[in-house]
Amino acid sequence: xxxxxxxxxxxxxxxxxxxxxxxxxxxxxxxxxxxxxxxxxxxxxxxxxxxxxxxxxxxxxxxxxxxxxxxxxxxxxxxxxxxxxxxxxxxxxxxxxxxxxxxxxxxxxxxxxxxxxxxxxxxxxxxxxxxxxxxxxxxxxxxxxxxxxxxxxxxxxxxxxxxxxxxxxxxxxxxxxxxxxxxxxxxxxxxxxxxxxxxxxxxxxxxxxxxxxxxxxxxxxxxxxxxxxxxxxxxxxxxxxxxxxxxxxxxxxxxxxxxxxxxxxxxxxxxxxx
Amino acid sequence: xxxxxxxxxxxxxxxxxxxxxxxxxxxxxxxxxxxxxxxxxxxxxxxxxxxxxxxxxxxxxxxxxxxxxxxxxxxxxxxxxxxxxxxxxxxxxxxxxxxxxxxxxxxxxxxxxxxxxxxxxxxxxxxxxxxxxxxxxxxxxxxxxxxxxxxxxxxxxxxxxxxxxxxxxxxxxxxxxxxxxxxxxxxxxxxxxxxxxxxxxxxxxxxxxxxxxxxxxxxxxxxxxxxxxxxxxxxxxxxxxxxxxxxxxxxxxxxxxxxxxxxxxxxxxxxxxxxxxxxxxxxxxxxxxxxxxxxxxxxxxxxxxxxxxxxxxxxxxxxxxxxxxxxxxxx
Numbered sequence: 001x002x003x004x005x006x007x008x009x010x011x012x013x014x015x016x017x018x019x020x021x022x023x024x025x026x027x028x029x030x031x032x033x034x035x036x037x038x039x040x041x042x043x044x045x046x047x048x049x050x051x052x053x054x055x056x057x058x059x060x061x062x063x064x065x066x067x068x069x070x071x072x073x074x075x076x077x078x079x080x081x082x083x084x085x086x087x088x089x090x091x092x093x094x095x096x097x098x099x100x101x102x103x104x105x106x107x108x109x110x111x112x113x114x115x116x117x118x119x120x121x122x123x124x125x126x127x128x129x130x131x132x133x134x135x136x137x138x139x140x141x142x143x144x145x146x147x148x149x150x151x152x153x154x155x156x157x158x159x160x161x162x163x164x165x166x167x168x169x170x171x172x173x174x175x176x177x178x179x180x181x182x183x184x185x186x187x188x189x190x191x192x193x194x195x196x197x198x199x200x201x202x203x204x205x206x207x208x209x210x211x212x213x214x215x216x217x218x219x220x221x222x223x224x225x226x227x228x229x230x231x232x233x234x235x236x237x238x239x240x241x242x243x244x245x246x247x248x249x250x251x252x253x254x255x256x257x258x259x260x261x262x263x264x265x266x267x268x269x270x271x272x273x274x
Numbered sequence: 275x276x277x278x279x280x281x282x283x284x285x286x287x288x289x290x291x292x293x294x295x296x297x298x299x300x301x302x303x304x305x306x307x308x309x310x311x312x313x314x315x316x317x318x319x320x321x322x323x324x325x326x327x328x329x330x331x332x333x334x335x336x337x338x339x340x341x342x343x344x345x346x347x348x349x350x351x352x353x354x355x356x357x358x359x360x361x362x363x364x365x366x367x368x369x370x371x372x373x374x375x376x377x378x379x380x381x382x383x384x385x386x387x388x389x390x391x392x393x394x395x396x397x398x399x400x401x402x403x404x405x406x407x408x409x410x411x412x413x414x415x416x417x418x419x420x421x422x423x424x425x426x427x428x429x430x431x432x433x434x435x436x437x438x439x440x441x442x443x444x445x446x447x448x449x450x451x452x453x454x455x456x457x458x459x460x461x462x463x464x465x466x467x468x469x470x471x472x473x474x475x476x477x478x479x480x481x482x483x484x485x486x487x488x489x490x491x492x493x494x495x496x497x498x499x500x501x502x503x504x505x506x507x508x509x510x511x512x513x514x515x516x517x518x519x520x521x522x523x524x525x526x527x528x529x530x531x532x533x534x535x536x537x538x539x540x541x542x543x544x545x546x547x548x549x550x551x552x553x554x555x556x557x558x559x560x561x562x563x564x565x566x567x568x569x570x571x572x573x574x575x576x577x578x579x580x581x582x583x584x585x586x587x588x589x590x591x592x593x594x595x596x597x598x599x600x601x602x603x604x605x
Contacts, residue, residue, distance in 0.1 A: 011394065014397050014401060094392060097378070098381060100384075100410050101378065273361045
């Protein structure tokens with residue numbers, strides 16, 4: 001396993017473009033710290049000062065930071081599709097196999113890399129949230145700090161699943177640019193299907209079905225935290241009471257997709273003549 | 275006297291080797307103990323409607339230099355692709371060594387370059403070779419040793435994309451040699467190179483062959499195969515036409531190249547003679563193909579007795595090229 005990871009890391013880190021993108025995808029989330037100093041004026045009614053709002057309190061901070069940081073996954077997604085695209089365009093995938101790498105090992109080396117970088121990213125986010133939290137939070141008891149850390153697990157699973165999808169798209173179309181285009185098409189398709197289902201049934205059914213779609217299920221893993229922030233401001237307002245927790249069935253759907261993407265990528269490579 | 279004595283001994287020696295060779299041939303004896311490296315049985319590969327390789331079988335034994343000959347699109351690369359785990363077979367099977375190891379593990383004991391050299395353009399030669407070391411499980415110390423063999427040691431820290439095609443191809447050979455392979459597979463190694471590059475590659479191949487490494491060389495360049503190979507498999511449209519030793523490829527008795535002042539008389543005479551199967555005239559040069567062995571002095575005498583005086587007489591065997599064209603055209 002280490003051998004395969006080592007192999008892929010060499011391929012990535014010696015490439016200037018992917019090295020830069022990896023760096024960016026890890027460094028940009030650090031700017032979430034900036035959020036803490038923002039003051040957002042709300043049409044003159046009141047000023048939202050996030051730091052003062054209590055959003056950086058434990059355990060809320062886990063939710064907030066993982067939600068925002070997850071958006072930076074797109075940078076590493078480019079790395080994932082290009083690491084497949086480059087293997088095809090340089091024909092090095094062929095040479096790797098001839099040199100004695102099995103097709104299974106090839107896919108696994110990519111998958112391990114995805115898991116590795118997702119793990120690194122999760123650890124960075126963990127440390128980042130911990131620091132911001134300890135600085136701003138009114139509660140510093142250990143029990144409160146570790147509450148809702150399942151958001152970190154959700155963040156990790158979310159990254160692995162999303163990159164696995166990119167890996168599969170990369171294997172499918174062999175070209176990085178096309179793979180990213182496919183990702184966008186998939187996003188649109190999911191909403192089109194949502195619209196179709198809504199037209200023939202109710203919004204609730206449509207949403208429930210859409211929650212099973214790959215991109216939506218990955219997105220849904222960590223819910224949008226804005227209403228929750230609002231709820232802390234107005235705890236009595238019933239409209240803002242939502243279910244924000246990470247659920248095991250959401251995990252199950254996303255992990256299911258991950259396994260499917262990896263297996264499909266392997267099957268695709270196995271069937272293909274290079 | 276001494277001269278005659280020398281000639282006689284030379285002749286007896288020659289006859290001796292000839293006879294032993296013949297005996298070996300008829301008893302199917304081979305000089306080495308047969309140790310198969312690659313066995314292919316009834317291999318078929320179809321791309322949709324197109325059959326690229328059809329029911330192909332042959333065995334590659336240790337210690338020989340094999341050539342796969344065939345025009346472009348005859349299934350050479352496809353066959354190699356199948357045994358190298360990058361193309362899926364349709365029917366049939368193949369096994370590496372004794373058939374006990376999986377293909378990808380067997381490939382760690384094989385060195386292969388196919389078509390064009392495939393490396394990561396942004397890595398240096400050393401970095402690229404180290405990556406191959408990681409895949410094959412070879413020690414890094416081999417990297418410099420093999421770069422030296424192909425003469426790239428000075429450029430080892432240059433990025434691959436800055437290399438010329440000849441250098442790329444030599445790097446590919448270095449990469450294929452990293453694991454000291456039991457068999458080296460080369461697919462069109464001199465394709466697209468300039469004469470100097472071709473010469474360098476051939477010299478390297480010869481050196482490797484001299485060390486006793488088994489080599490499988492796919493090519494459409496006949497002189498290349500003729501110069502280095504002892505055995506040959508000839509393919510056309512995915513079908514095997516011939517497999518065996520290069521020197522036994524045809525049972526032809528060769529032909530005479532003739533010129534004289536009275537060409538038409540000569541042709542008439544030759545056409546009557548049953549020893550010749552065909553007569554061709556081209557640019558004033560008559561080629562007469564033999565049905566049975568005739569010595570040139572007897573033939574000359576025979577013509578002289580029939581009042582034909584030659585101005586030009588050469589007895590030749592077909593080159594591999596002519597044999598190859600005969601094989602691939604006539605069927």
